[in-house]
Amino acid sequence: MSLLEVNDLAFSFGDKLVFEHVSFTVDPGQVFCLVGPNGCGKTTLEHCVLMHLKPQRGDIRVNGKSLSEYSERELAGEVAYVPQTHVRSFPYRTIDVVAMGRARKQRFLDARADHEQYALEIMDQLGIDHLAEKEYTTLSGGELQMVLLARALVQESKMLVLDEPVAHLDVRRTQDILLLLAKLAKSRGLAILLSTHDFNHPLMLEDEGIDIQMGLMEGGRMSEIGVPTQILSSGCLNDIYGIESQIVEIPGEPVHHFLATWSNGRKDCVDNAKR
Amino acid sequence: MKPNKAKWAAAIIAVVAVFLLSICVGRFPLSPDQVLQALLQRFFGIDFGITPDAIAIVADNRFPRALAGAVVGASLAASGCAFQGLFQNPLVSQGILGVSSGASFGAALSILIFSTTLFTPAFAFVFALLAVGLSFMVARMCGEVTSLMLVLGGMIISAIFAALLSFLKYVADPYNQLASIVFWNMGSLASLESAVLPYGFAVMIIGLVILLGTSWMLNVLSMGDREASSMGVSVKRARLAIVSGASLATAGAVSIAGTIGWVGLVIPHIARFIVGSDNRTLIPFSMLLGAAFMMLVDILCRTVTGSEIPLGILTSLIGGPFFIYLLRRYKGRGWK
Numbered sequence: 001m002s003l004l005e006v007n008d009l010a011f012s013f014g015d016k017l018v019f020e021h022v023s024f025t026v027d028p029g030q031v032f033c034l035v036g037p038n039g040c041g042k043t044t045l046e047h048c049v050l051m052h053l054k055p056q057r058g059d060i061r062v063n064g065k066s067l068s069e070y071s072e073r074e075l076a077g078e079v080a081y082v083p084q085t086h087v088r089s090f091p092y093r094t095i096d097v098v099a100m101g102r103a104r105k106q107r108f109l110d111a112r113a114d115h116e117q118y119a120l121e122i123m124d125q126l127g128i129d130h131l132a133e134k135e136y137t138t139l140s141g142g143e144l145q146m147v148l149l150a151r152a153l154v155q156e157s158k159m160l161v162l163d164e165p166v167a168h169l170d171v172r173r174t175q176d177i178l179l180l181l182a183k184l185a186k187s188r189g190l191a192i193l194l195s196t197h198d199f200n201h202p203l204m205l206e207d208e209g210i211d212i213q214m215g216l217m218e219g220g221r222m223s224e225i226g227v228p229t230q231i232l233s234s235g236c237l238n239d240i241y242g243i244e245s246q247i248v249e250i251p252g253e254p255v256h257h258f259l260a261t262w263s264n265g266r267k268d269c270v271d272n273a274k275r
Numbered sequence: 276m277k278p279n280k281a282k283w284a285a286a287i288i289a290v291v292a293v294f295l296l297s298i299c300v301g302r303f304p305l306s307p308d309q310v311l312q313a314l315l316q317r318f319f320g321i322d323f324g325i326t327p328d329a330i331a332i333v334a335d336n337r338f339p340r341a342l343a344g345a346v347v348g349a350s351l352a353a354s355g356c357a358f359q360g361l362f363q364n365p366l367v368s369q370g371i372l373g374v375s376s377g378a379s380f381g382a383a384l385s386i387l388i389f390s391t392t393l394f395t396p397a398f399a400f401v402f403a404l405l406a407v408g409l410s411f412m413v414a415r416m417c418g419e420v421t422s423l424m425l426v427l428g429g430m431i432i433s434a435i436f437a438a439l440l441s442f443l444k445y446v447a448d449p450y451n452q453l454a455s456i457v458f459w460n461m462g463s464l465a466s467l468e469s470a471v472l473p474y475g476f477a478v479m480i481i482g483l484v485i486l487l488g489t490s491w492m493l494n495v496l497s498m499g500d501r502e503a504s505s506m507g508v509s510v511k512r513a514r515l516a517i518v519s520g521a522s523l524a525t526a527g528a529v530s531i532a533g534t535i536g537w538v539g540l541v542i543p544h545i546a547r548f549i550v551g552s553d554n555r556t557l558i559p560f561s562m563l564l565g566a567a568f569m570m571l572v573d574i575l576c577r578t579v580t581g582s583e584i585p586l587g588i589l590t591s592l593i594g595g596p597f598f599i600y601l602l603r604r605y606k607g608r609g610w611k
Binding site: 072076091092093104 | 497499502504555
């Protein structure tokens with residue numbers, strides 16, 4: 001059974017339709033990668049899955065149970081969230097922030113030491129245990145992203161929802177996080193829903209041998225669902241983004257790379273701007 | 276870990292010391308052992324040969340007064356602290372949702388109707404909670420109950436009750452009722468009604484327990500509504516619980532001691548400088564500091580001059596300069 005089933009979902013802000021007829025599933029151990037131009041509704045779709053927004057039509061099921069039957073606490077046991085941007089308010093110790101992922105198990109003031117112990121274990125696994133005692137307001141953007149990921153893992157849920165998790169990271173950190181997600185899907189059977197603008201991210205996960213599906217959102221629909229190499233080589237991106245693209249295989253290595261070049265349409269645009 | 280334990284020990288010792296001090300000090304000074312003997316003689320019947328006058332002063336006057344000061348201080352500080360955390364705003368204090376102005380209006384109304392302060396605590400309490408309830412309703416009427424809408428609702432309701440209070444002052448008999456109203460609004464522990472004291476204590480303690488129990492939610496809520504809900508905290512319910520706890524504690528405090536400003540604003544900041552921003556330690560630490568501060572100010576109120584000085588005057592006069600000193604020293608630590 002799929003962990004997440006989205007069926008004929010539609011969402012609009014007031015009169016403005018964001019998307020409709022969106023259906024897909026995510027299995028345990030599977031990565032589902034949302035791609036599409038700015039404003040296509042990737043983030044909105046994720047917020048629907050997280051119960052932050054209420055879709056006007058359609059059905060979301062987690063573990064076979066409709067989302068409307070979940071309390072926040074129950075859903076937190078199934079789905080954890082890594083936001084794209086996080087507003088830092090108070091200078092908490094980093095370990096306290098990570099341990100907040102245990103909130104769903106908290107009743108009164110109990111088991112604080114246990115939560116901290118577990119948070120430290122996860123931070124150790126991610127190689128960020130040296131940040132534990134630091135004030136989290138002093139962390140860099142990349143460190144914060146790792147901390148938010150650690151907080152989501154501490155939650156011990158079956159699925160991760162990540163909104164452009166590597167958008168602010170350098171090339172090395174990006175690879176680290178993507179490889180970590182691949183490992184979590186493979187070894188722990190975590191279902192992962194993530195959005196990204198960089199087509200090389202899904203390609204990299206595919207090259208890692210992960211069961212990955214890519215959903216292309218565009219014009220208020222999810223127009224394509226399939227394996228990244230297949231969608232990216234089909235040429236359907238060219239019209240959507242106004243680019244010319246190809247997939248390059250790196251000689252001697254089992255690695256694909258996505259290349260986009262300017263099409264004539266873009267050159268017109270630049271010429272117009274010059275005039 | 277060690278320096279933290281020292282801070283807690285220091286705070287607890289301060290509370291106990293100031294508590295004892297406030298029973299010893301006064302126009303009829305007593306030594307600490309006389310105080311202990313008087314309390315033992317009164318409550319356990321062990322005879323130490325303390326005069327009935329001294330026992331009456333200790334057990335009936337100074338002891339309940341010190342206790343009231345401690346719990347009122349703890350309540351105001353903890354509520355202010357919770358509201359600062361909830362609204363993530365350093366300028367917020369316990370009155371933000373209209374508790375204080377509601378209580379002031381209720382107190383004035385009771386003075387006007389009955390020409391005595393007998394029913395003042397009950398009226399102040401009811402109107403304090405009414406004001407918070409109305410602030411919540413305004414926020415709900417105008418859309419979702421977000422932090423911003425709550426603050427706006429609180430501002431509107433506060434302004435309305437302030438206007439109504441001015442109206443009551445305007446129509447009050449200036450020689451008798453008006454004086455009572457003004458004096459009540461300066462806050463005091465001098466005229467505690469022993470009949471209502473247990474109720475006031477009960478309400479404040481319920482509020483404080485709620486605030487202690489929800490302090491971890493305050494941390495999670497400060498991550499933002501969406502993240503908090505995805506971590507399994509029902510944002511609406513958590514916010515309601517925190518607001519209820521803070522409002523009960525404040526309403527209880529205000530109804531027995533009048534409106535006392537400044538404590539709920541400054542004590543949380545001082546506590547934040549000392550123990551940091553984790554609400555699970557910040558809230559209880561604020562309670563200790565608030566208790567010690569309030570009892571200390573009350574000692575000054577009744578000893579500095581021949582007659583009593585209202586509490587509200589001294590909390591600001593002492594708290595202000597002290598806060599400037601701390602701001603200089605810590606440079607706003609605890610907020611970003």
